[in-house]
Amino acid sequence: MTLQRRGICPGVSRPLASGDGSLARWTPHEAIPIASFTDLCDLSARLGNGVMEITQRGSLQIRGLPPGPAFANAVDLLGIEIQENPPFLTAPSLAWERAESAAQAASALLRDALPALRRWTPTRPLAPKVSVLLDYAGSQLNLDQLSADVRLFVRDDAQVHIAISGNATHALPLGWIAATDAVSALFGLLESIAERGPTARASDLSNDQTHIQLAHTLRLSSGTAPARREAPEYLGAHLLPDGRVARGFAPAFGYARAETLKSFAMQAARHGAQALRPTPDRTLLAIGLEPAADQELMRLADSLGLIGNPRDSRRYILTCAGAPACSSARLSTRNWAPKIAAAAGGIVGPTSIIHLSGCTKGCAYPHPAAITFAGPDRLILNGRADGEPTRYTDIAAWINDLEHMSAT
Secondary structure, eight states, X not given: OXXXXXXXXXXXXXXXXXXXXXXXXXXXXXXXXXXXXXXXXXXXXXXSOSEEEEOTTSOEEEEEEOSSSHHHHHHHHHTOOOOOSSOXXXXXXXXXXXXXXXXXXXXXXXXXXXXXXXXXXXXXXXXTTOOEEEEETTOSSOOTTSOEEEEEEEOTTSEEEEEEEEOTTTSEXXXXXXXXXXXXXXXXXXXXXXXXXXXOOGGGGGSTTHHHHHHHHTTOBOOOOOOOOOOOOOSEEEEOTTSOEEEEEEEGGGEEEHHHHHHHHHHHHHTTOOEEEEETTTEEEEXXXXXXXXXXXXXXXXXXXXXXXXXXXXXXXXXOOOTTTSTTOSSOHHHHHHHHHHHSTTTXXXXXXXXXXXXXXXXXXXXXXXXXXXXXXXXXEEEOTTSOOSEEOOHHHHHHHHHHHHHO
């Protein structure tokens, strides 16, 4: 069996063929108004198979689409701004923290960068997975745990730290620059990546002395890199400056039916929400809730099968679409995921992730997990989906083992 190559990346304008039709993906760089989100749900049901997903990096995916431009054309009519190449990841709390100095500078940088990126024609095409990340000092929901090819961090004095290839801990720091000059520096970095070929990533710039030459060319100044921050909890309530609330909810196992998410969006609007924002950890933020209505929306979300409790065991079962949705998969992951969550409720948690993968690619979680089961029968402890199996086992027998482990 030939597995589809990782390194390709679906977009709205370039959906990727999969086992259940074409898959479109994009990373929203801002909150999506409720009306636009419900329109997206309608498009998913009308043009696709009605399955919508939120990824670990906070991207939104629409499954089961026909080949061709029909979906891209329909999204364009909705007036939703989409930045695909490269995707631009932004701190979710930027949607409401614009009053802070660092957030203001980050917003201005974003406003300058996005139109310029849409007009930009690099000397060579960028690799599909090249990404840019924008975060800022004081953000409630920081992105320190996410990796990106180019990381921009805005400080309160409107100075921007630039690092490449990694998360906040492992990225290679290049230096600081004024926010007003950061966009030109960003284009210099992206051009340097593109010049190295259609599969190049920012990691190719860290070889030998390339990064030192880049810092000099871009006129970056040296200085201490920003300190790494604790990973935020996207679920739960986040207080907005005007006293309203943004609350995170998670579709179980990262996906839901379009009609479910549309119903949730409409209920959120009735409780004051003005917009929704997909975020990392497969979460959807309802932004602008009236505080008195917050708990009522929690109950309504629970009735729709959405997760609001951070301790819910389903949060820690990370799974891909599996068979038959993915043509590479050799396991029906979404049929088994609820059984695994029920069996492993006593042993899973933030540091005890179970990764259920349809094949060895490990698309849903390309990191070592406490337990990984890769279809059809590979059990890997403290490893990745492509790691050496600890043993081979039938999945039903393994779930029975999990029940015994959880009970004891």
